[in-house]
Amino acid sequence: MMKKIVSLWAASFAFFFLSGCDRAPSSGEKQAAPSAEREKPSAVRKEAEIWRERLDAAVASAGREKENGSEHVKALNDVAALYAEGLQNDWVHPLDVRSWCDSVAETGSGYSGETVIGVMFLYGTGIKRDAVAAREWFEYGIGRPGTQRGNALYMLGMMYFKGDGADQDLNKALGLWRKAADEEHPAAMGLLGRAYMEGKMGFEKDAASGLALLEKAANGGNTPSSVYLGNIYAKGQGVERDMERAMKWYE
Template identity: 30%
Template sequence: MFNEDVWPSSFDDRDIDNIIWEEIQGSESRGDLIFYLLHRPQKAQHREEAQARLKILETVDRTPVGYARAVPRIRALAEQGDPNAMFHMGKLHVLGIGVPQDMVSAVAWYEKAIARGEMRACCNLGWIYLYGFGVISVNKQEAFRLLSLGAENGMYIAKASLGLMFLAGDGVPVDQQRGLQLLRESFEEGYTNAGNHLADAYFTGKFFPADKKAGHEWLSKVAATGDEKAMGILGFYLVAGSYGQTDVGRGVMLLEQATEKEYMPAYLWLGNFYRRGLGVTRDLDKAREWFEKGAEAGSHECQKALDEMMGEKVSPHIPGSSSIH
């Protein structure tokens, strides 16, 4: 909940990103590169370079070296009143990047950032109180206050969190209509995963009677945005005939599009469909082709499936097919 790329595009962390990259770009520590990818400053400019270096770096040392030099520079900005730097000091203490993990310090930095109008800090601190984290106990009332403040100031992910709270009656009275409305608004404002939450709610009937048609409609809306997970799951459902709808052609197309975005389960599902002849004509050559593509992309499950094809009897069951959304 602290490293999602979910913030409005108006946030710009390139000043923080520049400080960090100056300190880690020549580092031989895998830890510096891993933590950089985990930290995810908004509009970070060096993610592809960091990923490429990780692939060729021979050292196994995961102790961050450059980050330990970057943190005092970020702290100096925070102490001068920079709310962006305050937010990142909070996040670094939550994740334990360049400093020991310290939730008390994290909360203090987030509170300072909020006092300066940093709405991302409202969300992160709201989630800390919503779920409890480390030594920080659950405080639903404070979580609701902070997430409401974020939602009122353009944080569409905060609206989704509030929507789920109202649906579940999590710290607030159950209000299904308000919960659904907040999730719809969150999706319309740009938080794609709010649509996944809506689809899941309609499919599972967790909060109200299940509505398979509405579930498919919402999952289709999310897939239409280019979200690879939604594309893959909807493709699976349409090929397998899950939740009352079958459209094999569209399902296969969506699964193939999901593999183009390297959504790993889609490789496995396509391979298994062809391997077992479920929804499509059984074709072991195509099954092997999809497993090979998945294994090459880094899927251990696809590699395992390839190994299993070397003489094992095929079972008609797809592992995990009963509940994947």
């Protein structure tokens, strides 16, 4: 069930420690303004009211689908999308969103709302792209338990690797990917496996370590790792040519 939820999440969307809930929110996490400052034109208030109605309906739907695998994940994704929209429009306080993330995590479903929200900010899925806000939600996610922590570690590593929403830093990226691999995150294991096989990103060539990681990644559902293994065995690149093994990974 947990593996199914993780894979469904990945298909739907394409991954900081905080000092506590009383910290000053930064990008993507606005402080609630005093009541006098919160007065909005009637059209804006109406828009917020409609958003709240949509959110309430999505939360209710998620509750109804709690025992229904894929539909539950889809419903939770709908809630996360609405919270991301609410954050960007200042219709909801970040601490309220974290409370929702906590409540979902406590169910033991393996669903990580903060990581999904981070992905939405990173790719601009249904909202305006905000890489800094994405990084902050991923940083929050790495301090959380559950099967989705690996996604937050992996995605945050990508941000440091590319210098997108964070200062470019290969060492930080590698450190995060190693932690994600320790969490058995398939894409992270596949990425590090290729680095070992090819001697890239500061790694010395180590076929044994590379193959071990790639095979775990492929067995965990990472299709690029399966294709990579099939190709190297078919061509004898870094390994002895073996068409039988190649076909196994191509299947």
